[in-house]
Amino acid sequence: MTFEDLGLGPELLKALAEVGYTSPTPIQAQAIPVVLMGRDVLGCAQTGTGKTASFTLPMIEILAAGRAKARMPRSLILAPTRELAAQAAENFDNYGKYHRLTKALIIGGESMSDQSALLDRGVDVLIATPGRLLDMFERGRILLNDVKVLVIDEADRMLDMGFIPDVERIVGLLPKIRQTLFFSATLGPEIRRLADAFLMNPKEITVSPGTSTAATxxxxxxxxxxxxxxxxxxxxxxxxxxxxxxxxxxxxxxxxxxxxxxxxxxxxxxxxxxxxxxxxxxxxxxxxxxxxxxxxxxxxxxxxxxxxxxxxxxxxxxxxxxxxxxxxxxxxxxxxxxxxxxxxxxxxxxxxxxxxxxxxxGNTIPRISVEGVPALELDMTARKGRGGRGAVKPTGRSERSRPARGESAAAAPVAAAAPRDPQPARPAAIEPPQARPAAVVSPRDEMSVRDIRPAPESRSRFREERGRGRDDRGRRRGRIDELGIGEMLHADDVVGFGDHPPDFILIPVPLPSKLSARELADEAEDEGDLEADVEE
Incomplete structure (x- = not known):
């Protein structure tokens, strides 16, 4: 079979002869006549079999008659990647050199103003990636209500890359009466569901199993x-x-x-x-x-x-x-x-x-060995993480930290079985109120000042910690300064933020007043001692 038997015009045949194509591939031989008839097509063929030419050649023949309007393309080709879109555009340049058809390539990474200028002049063929096409539509640069032919290329790749919601939105903007060509290298259940939603009584063309590899x-x-x-x-x-x-x-x-x-x-x-x-x-x-x-x-x-x-x-x-x-x-x-x-x-x-x-x-890949490199066997029990970094190691406590099944709690290690001594909770520091003369301090403010007092059992430790210098704290922390973790000064009985709460929670914030927070705490302590003496 030759391209002349498929019903293509002399201009296309001349262009194909110049690029060295004389006989069509199986997908081209079956798809081109159906597309020329105006039917929807669901095509599946392994990669490298000429799927791009199976829809570009009949599209050129269909679009040869007619004229495009400004911002209203007559046909649309959706591709998942910029390289695929550029390849489709290159095919139109090679096969349509003897036709007066215009095209526009709308992809990311290119000047949007130049692409808008092409659309303003009107194009017969619009080749685009979904993201940039929607961006142009939302900016009012393009209208899609005159598209007669829609091509969705590499549909399974669209699904893998998460473009299907964008594709569904784009299809919703197109006229209901149109010709849709749906091409993919694989035909899984999800791809068939999409084909049922986009196509109307399609002709399914499968020239080889969608998951087979080339025999060559x-x-x-x-x-x-x-x-x-x-x-x-x-x-x-x-x-x-x-x-x-x-x-x-x-x-x-x-x-x-x-x-x-x-x-x-x-x-x-x-x-x-x-x-x-x-x-x-x-x-x-x-x-x-x-x-x-x-x-x-x-x-x-x-x-x-x-x-x-x-x-x-x-x-x-x-x-x-x-x-x-x-x-x-x-x-x-x-x-x-x-x-x-x-x-x-x-x-x-x-x-x-x-x-x-x-x-x-459906085949076993033959194993080979490489000189100087030990050959290993595959592990069928390993759980591989994303990116091929090997088995996913279980996390959590080690087996040593808990007794085995059947053992009593007394048989477990002492460090694991002994409960942690309960530690007294230290009250959180509360920002003291604005300092004011004693005569005008309200009972509510007096209560707030009293609430910032540390607990009696930790009062001396708090003073001791606050009185230490930087060098003394560095010696107490050991390697913390070397690791650059920062200030870790806090009382040992603090709970609520793990074992190392941030110090800004424990240190009162200085107030813009004549009395510092430390002096307010001392005054509150003295008032508490005076009240205790009165009660006695």
Whole structure:
């Protein structure tokens, strides 16, 4: 089958011939005629099979007739990442060079004024990420009531990144009568629920199982200690005939650490992750596509839909947290029928994650050993935390601190069984009232002054502590000053804030009066002694 058999016009056929495409892929062969008929499509195909062209080619043919209005695009393509949106825009430039169609790329990290200027002139194709599109709509820069064709690309990635609420809001702003194209690499239950909400009597096109990997990708797994992962990666890069490769990490912080490590060992490497500026991300990806850089350390932002031709290797430095991401990662190689190799470096605690991946793809990943690095076995009982830092250790009291089942309380260690001696509670310091002449002090103020007196049993200790100097306090605290914890002066019988309450709670705040708080406390004490003498 050729593209001529799919009903495409001569302009599109000429553009496809210039880019070197002669025969469609299976997803293109099945999706293009259905889209040209005007039906909704639910498409599922593994990554690297040409899903982008399966909706861009018929969209160009449909939009060839008509004219766009200012701020009212005729079609909308939603993509989860900036790179995917830019790739769709590049496809329109390549395939639509002989059509007079206008497009606008609305993504974050770019000038909003320039994007608004494009929309003001009117565009036939609007390619956007959900966040920036909603921002433009709320600013009144765009109207969505003339969209005839809606494309939701990489729907499962939208779900993983939390974009579905934004997508649902955007769909609610579109006309009810429209054509919707829904493409995804996997079709889980949640994706089908979204498809039922967005599509109307769709034609489901599944050219391969949504969780299968390309047969042209040779997969391998190495299980080593976490401290040996970098050495394992360096050995694989040196021994393999690596033309260019993606190296995936789970966290953006680990991307930077691994990038600096490889750079230190004189590897030709760059990095790509979501925290980079859009201009830097674009320049890095362009340099990698041109072959100026051989290795790219990246997060999963590069695992979905970014088309770099002839990638020879993919290295999973971290086992993916979600099993579906493994399919997308290794799908960066072995594209368009070319051979590729994928290596995953795991630690024993990754046992459950590896089993989930093998269950998803329906195959066992062959194990390999690396020279000079001990090969280990996977641990199926470990609980792996986020980011691959190993098993989650239980917290709480140690087993030594409580008696075993069946033991009496007397058999337990004395330190654990003996209850803590009850300590007398020290009254909290209350801010004394404004000092005023004795003749005008009301009974209420007199009571407030009396309440700030320390308890009799701790009065002498309070004076002793307050009278000590800084050097004496430092000797009593020991290593506290060395650790830089700060002032920890307080009586030993204070309870209510743990064993170390802040000192500002215990020290009265100086008042702007002739009498200090200390003098007020002494006067209150003298009044109390006088009242006790009178009672006697």
């Amino acid at each position: 990708v040779e997969q391998h797994l190495a299980v080593v200690e976490e401290i040996d992962k970098r050495e394992t990666l360096r050995h694989l890069i040196r021994t393999e005939n690596v033309k260019n490769a993606f190296i995936f990490c789970n966290r953006k912080r680990d991307v930077d650490i691994l990038y600096r490590s490889l750079k230190k060992h004189d590897f030709d490497v760059c990095q790509l992750h979501g925290d980079m500026a859009q201009s830097a991300r674009g320049d890095t990806l362009e340099s990698f596509k041109k072959g100026e850089i051989r290795l790219m350390v990246c997060s999963d932002v590069a695992a979905r839909g970014i088309d770099v031709s002839a990638v020879s290797h993919v290295f999973n430095f971290d086992v993916p947290i979600h099993a579906e991401d493994y399919v997308h990662r290794i799908g960066r190689t072995g594209r368009a029928g070319m051979a590729g190799r994928a290596f995953t470096i795991a630690i024993p605690d990754d046992g459950k994650a590896v089993v989930a991946i093998e269950k998803l793809i």
